[in-house]
Amino acid sequence: MIKDKKFAEVAAIIYNKFQGILFGLELEIGGHTIIRLNPGSYFIPNQEDIVVHVYMICEDKKVADQVATYEMLSEEVQSYHQQKNSRIKKAEIKSDRMLDYSYSTDDDAKTTDQSAYSQEDEELLESDYNLLPEAMNLMQVTMISIEDNTNIVNHIVVCGIHPSIYYFLLPLRAKYLKELQYVVILSPEPPANEMWDYLSRFPKLIYIKGSPLLQEDLRRANINFADKAVILGQDSSNMKDGNVNDEMLDAESIFIYKAIKKCNKNVQIMTDLGKMNGVIE
Secondary structure, three states, X not given: OOOOOEXXXXXXXXHHHHOOEEEEXXXXXXXXXXXXXXXXXXXXXXXXXXXXXXXXXXXXXXHHHHHHOOOOOHHHHHXXXXXXXXXXXXXXXXXXXXXXXXXXXXXXXXXXXXXXXXXXXXXXXXXXXXXXXXXXXXXXXXXXXXXXXXXXXXXXXXXXXXXXXXXXXXXXHEOOOOOOOOEEEEEOOOOOHHHHHHHOOOOOEEEEEOOOOOHHHHHHOOHHHOOEEEEOOOOHHHOOOOOOOHXXXXXXXXXXXXXXXXXXXXXXXXXXXXXXXXXXX
16 A cells, blocks of 8 residues: 555655554564654655554544555545645745845855755745744743643643654644644653754644653643653663663553553553564553
8 A cells, every 4th residue: 555655645645535644664674673753755665575564643443444454546646746846846936036136246145055945945844844933942841730731632742752753743743734732742851952953843842841650740741631642762772771672661661651541541652662563552
């Protein structure tokens, strides 16, 4: 169904057909597992020895089963590219207009070329995703607690921070979504400055300092009224303790899973397991 197509093509078509949000791939190759979050223009390989699984957020298992058996038409892929090319052309026209009004000396022209490139890149991003007009300071989105907050419900609680969190959040801010859900990041440490630079323009984003292993901290993230919880696997290469292995990280994810279920039995939980290679639910 999805092999020999770009990830972005499949993600757009799956949302239009089923309102499901595709955000990752799992490839089983020769006994090894590779997980890629929102890989964009990556071509999903069409080889018999490669098993492909997708990670998605959808209403229920029935929708997931429909996606698994759906035969994607070539006309749908063509329609996706037509819409994308239309957006690119609009951005190029705006960029050309800027160049017409902005040149004098060679140095000025060089500066103009650089600014036009960044402007075009930014406009392409803004054409596809909901972004704030200006970047938010991390302190502006940091909250002590949203427990029992009736304005922040049916949200997504993200447990932990991973280097690829930007690529997980990006499709959740796509303009084709009918409604944007609040995303609450619950982590003992805030995002690093470099990482926050990428996250700072996402709307409806909240950071709460706390541990997803503690039920009281989960409740401060209003887990009782959350729609979904996502447990992000930690990057063992950045761990201070060199003896930390995938089994230990998997054990922590399982403990977080159990803590969430004690607070909210009905919430959908998605997690990345390094050794077990799966999604708990």
